[in-house]
Amino acid sequence: MDTAVEAQLRKQIIAWVHQRAEANGGFLHRQELLGYRTGGRDLPLIDFSRGIRNPAGFGSTLAIVQSAHGPYDDAEDPEDGLLHYAYRKGDPDGGDNRKLRNAIETGMPLILFRKEQPNYYTPIAPVYVVDDVPEERAFLIALDESFRYMGDVRHLGDDQRRYALRLAKQRLHQPAFRTRVLLAYETQCAVCQLKHGALLDAAHIAPDSAEHGIPITPNGLALCKIHHAAFDQNMLGISPDYVVHIDRDLLEEVDGPMLQHGLQEMHGRALTLPARRADHPDRDLLSSRWRAFARTR
Template sequence: MDLATEQALRQQIFDALARIVAENGVVTREQLSAFSLGATTRRLIDQSRGIWNPRDMSATLAVVSSPDGPYADVEVEGGLFRYDYRAGSTGGDNTKLRAAYELQLPIILLLKIDNGVYVPIFPVYVVGDDLAARQFMLAVDENLRFLTAGGQHSIAERRYAERIARYRLHQAEFRGRVLRAYQTQCAVCSLRHGRLLDAAHIISDRAEGGEPVVPNGLSMCKIHHAAFDGNLLGISPDCTIHINNDLLHETDGPMLRHGLQEMHGQVLVLPVRRAERPDRERLAARWAEFE
């Protein structure tokens, strides 16, 4: 296919992926193996290798980064992600990933979080190709394409890049893991519409102990997330929900009554796996801010 057609197809894939991620936070290998695009399907992941190079495309479409894989893929300072060459020659599967760099075609970075489960980051751009180190450098956001590994960037540029990368990588993975742990429902009201769900931090990601890990997260609908962040809703260490006293006695419409006041005294919906349930020490620290 010609380059314009390929660019349009990639955008169509990204748009369809975005709808799935908005609802579920993650995508499965089964979905990626026969990804629905209207009346057709396309494979978005290789059967066994980390780099997926469709025959009818001029460049790589997707790469997998696995924490238990043989490669040292890692986020590096300045908002870039280092992706190792596939073992063997500098050619092979690496050739089409190099073509993505040369043609500046966007790709998908699939972060593996469990067997057959991925958080897709897209569009991602290859912005560097280090033959000596056998590594590609990926920019995880279109706005970071100006970055180069080891380049001379201002403090403001580096801070901007790191903020964008933190949101695109850490927050996306955090949301995917948290929504999956809570089976895509609000821990407060059990709402199951994924597009209305966030991954709320118990301890802020700007504070000590605020790592983007599931025990520091709660799946919350947007109104309960906002109430939690504003200390209008608190959660005690025993996972009981509490509503701010002034709000509890306020008179307003049905949203206040049913959405907040009636949640007072209820117990959180918790993940099935104990290891994914809210950390009691973090809850206690956050509860102290609410009391």
């Protein structure tokens, strides 16, 4: 395939992946990725059984898959803010590794799919293969194209490392957090049960800037955008016994139907909880947040 044609096709694929993921709530199902078609032909975006996708005719790797192995994965940053992607098994110069290595030369963007749980993937794109580290039998994957022009990415300066870690938080950790929280709540608002993924957020109970604000499901709530904003502004509080409360002044206010039905009628509701107890909101974190809400009442 001509390089320019491949580059344009990748741009089209990445745009489609972002569009579908946002409509779902930040993630895609395995069948969506396997069923992708373009130009009248099938072009699966993940492999049926391997963690790398190298379509026939592509000069460079299209997509790689990273599995999340535990609930604290996203609380642990790599030291340099880059992903270390292991060589594919077998010949280090074999086809899969050769196409990954070729991505360094061509600068072609890849898609990183984070497999949060069976059949569900968070897309991170574009990402770039920026170096080959034979002694580690690994490739370095950057979350921003600028790392292609930073010289020796194995020894980043302090400012570059801080930038890489900030990108990892913004582009890798937070989207993965959203996916895990929305899946735990079956893609519905915990307050009002709205089920449109594009209108849902993963709200932090303890802010991510706080000591206990790590991006794990018990520190998250699936909330629609209006209830997320109300929660952040202490107009809506959730007590440690999982009951929704609306600010007293707001309860007494007279306005249109959005205030009445969207907020005032939520007062006293029981929070809709995830099926798995391990995913329930942490009561200690809610207690701390509840005290902040109560002080404003």
